[in-house]
Amino acid sequence: MVERGSNKHGSELDDQMKHEDQGLIQGSKPGxxxxxxxxxxxxxxxxxxxxxxxxxxxxxxxxxxxxxxxRAEEDGGDR
Incomplete structure (x- = not known):
């Protein structure tokens, strides 16, 4: 089977990195x-x-x- 994408880290490390980043991407709490x-x-x-x-x-x-x-200049110049 041919794999797509980067093979820089390997699938296990890619999955681990994806899991670590998921909280930052989807969460509303601070990082x-x-x-x-x-x-x-x-x-x-x-x-x-x-x-x-x-x-x-x-x-x-x-x-x-x-x-x-x-801002004051812009507000005054529009009128």
Whole structure:
């Protein structure tokens, strides 16, 4: 019988890898068991100034302010 696809790992390892990935693909829970391993979302222009101050990231504050200015300009230019 001719097998299709990659034979890089072998069928047993392919099945094991498929089983390991299934929870990430189909699950609604985080991918990590330990909460501290989850990445935090990046700040954006929708965050409040308090959130931006809490992360103490000057570039995020500048980006958020620029994003708000860009949106205000777009809103004003459409009318």
């Amino acid at each position: 990590h068991a330990e909460e501290f391993r989850e990445t935090e979302p990046f700040p954006d222009e929708t965050d409040s100034p308090e959130v931006l101050d809490a992360i103490r990231n000057d570039s995020a504050i500048r980006n958020a302010q620029q994003g708000k200015a860009d």
